[in-house]
Amino acid sequence: MQPSNKKATLSFSDGSPSVDLPVYKGTLGPDVVDIRALYHDAHVFMYDPGFLSTAACQSSITFIDGEKGRLLYRGYPIEQLAKTCDFMDICYLILNGDLPDAKQKAAFDSLVTHHTMVNEQMHVFLRGFRRDAHPMAILTGLVGALSAFYHDSTDITNPRHREVSAIRLIAKMPTLVAMAYKHSIGEPYIYPKNDLSYTGNFLRMMFATPCEDYQVNDVVERALDRIFVLHADHEQNASTSTVRLCGSSGTNPFAAIAAGVACLWGPAHGGANEACLHMLEQIQARGGVDKLGEFIKQVKDKSSGVRLMGFGHRVYKNYDPRAKLMQQTCKEVLAALGLENDPLFKLAMALEHIALEDPYFIDRKLYPNVDFYSGIVQRAIGIPRSLFTAIFALARTVGWIAQWNEMLSDPEYKIGRPRQLYMGHAVRDVKR
16 A cells, blocks of 8 residues: 555644645545554544544455445446356455356355354254344354364464365354254254255255255245345445454454454344334334325424334445345345235335335435345245344355455554543542
8 A cells, every 4th residue: 555646734723733644545435544643743633433434444355435326346346246146256256356267166165065064062052042032142152152163263373274264154154044043943953955055055954844845946045145145245334344343353253253243233234124124014014005105204204203214325325236136136036926915015115116206315315225125035035034134144254254354464454442532530539
């Protein structure tokens, strides 16, 4: 990373000396002002709650242009990837930087497939959770527990160890998610089968039983695989930043990814599609499509406290490109499963139609986001709402581990240590 010819100058109104700051130019996106010497040179910090204007790292994995509604994985537009690649292609791309050729794809698929089983003692660990525990609580514990079973890939200074741990996490996450689901419904765990695809294998582990196997529906498999593709990585979001910050302390990869899972659980992040479906169910319970006009009025009334879930995005100020792809997939799944007339799905489509034509939402750029459609698709497939965020975590694992590995490979990486604007008491003496 080399500074550009441009510099930023910070001046002070009290006559303190001004400070020249280097400016870096990325391949795409806005320039970045390097403030690392600011405290040393001017004895001030920058104040940026939420880090909305702060670049905490340099990365070559994912790029988002929120104004134009563009998402790139390693330079490839998400629209092209989602239409021509499966999730294993995307995993290889995110981990290695380029799409695989046929030989590389076959070898990678085989490598992941043959690491899908987990240590049998994990079943004993799982039984310690209450049956009604939230799947994300279970998943956070299971992922963290992997570090107790796979000591041979926790040396973070060893690139080979990092590679092995990445494959293990990607391969075992579907097994862990399916185990968490089976535990919650009291059914026996289903072991993976090596002759199925990554996504097909996951569907079978979810829905098969010892007394009846599960036949994978091609449309359903493609739909879920697309959900995985669209959620594989999304730049420096809250959970990814958590993985990087946790990993910056030198902790093992399983602990860092468990931290990402825990962060993703928040309703403002990975729980958004769950919250969206809950909103639709509430509208349906109050009268469905006939009550949409009343609901929209409440959304527009800021004093009502009613929020429109599944619309708008923190970064995208245009149509989320993933949402356009998910919209198409949603309609394919509903048609294939004969659910076009399901009341909840009809309600969702009516709400989408209103929001796309109402000037109130258009002016505020509140377009449907990927969470709006992915929740509908997962419900159609038969995945319970409580498992939606775990599915998200499954897909995002490859992005997390790639970001973690990139951080460790960066010669400028340091343990994260944000600073603060202290507003508490000044120095005072204890009086007793």
